[in-house]
Amino acid sequence: MLESQSKWIFTYNESNAGNLQELADLNVSPIIKQILLKRGMDTAEKADQFLQPELNQLHATTAFSDIDKGVNRVKKAIEDGESILVYGDYDADGVTSTTLMVEALRESGAMCDYYIPNRFTEGYGPNKEAFREAHRQGSK
Structure with a gap:
């Protein structure tokens, strides 16, 4: 330990x-x-x-700048059958939110997978090599 x-x-x-x-x-x-x-x-x-x-009580999604661009891109990916990768986090709320996002996308018809980095070997925050590998495997 x-x-x-x-x-x-x-x-x-x-x-x-x-x-x-x-x-x-x-x-x-x-x-x-x-x-x-x-x-x-x-x-x-x-x-x-x-x-x-x-x-x-939820925040209005319209308050997020460029949210419409993100929504439209996800819709297009679903329509075009593109693979979507949810890049998660390894803490409790990160795993929970990753699970919720993957389930919501799959229920919307998305071809979806997830990636949760290893905290010990990949550190904190976004990992360029993980993004490159996901792109090589077909995620856009």
Whole structure:
């Protein structure tokens, strides 16, 4: 097992104890209430919006610059039967988002695969050699 190279310093903010009262009516464990407070959800309303999200809370996709170009390119790749490669990440949210993207693309009719780099041999961030290899194998 790898030894941590970091010294973890845990901070406990006792001033949040008063805010726990705001979350008293939530039907969650005390530790979940503390996590919610740490993440800025210091009212029952904010906590409920986080715990019971609705679609209207999502960011408008139109706010992303050039999103239409990306959507059109993916649609064209699906229509033309091109191979799509989802370049993922190896942490928990990276694997989860890679899985969701691959499933969504496949349900849309895409010929799709994924690549998750090795953190130890390929490091962090995009890897030029991985992109070159994917292109050699037919991904555009």
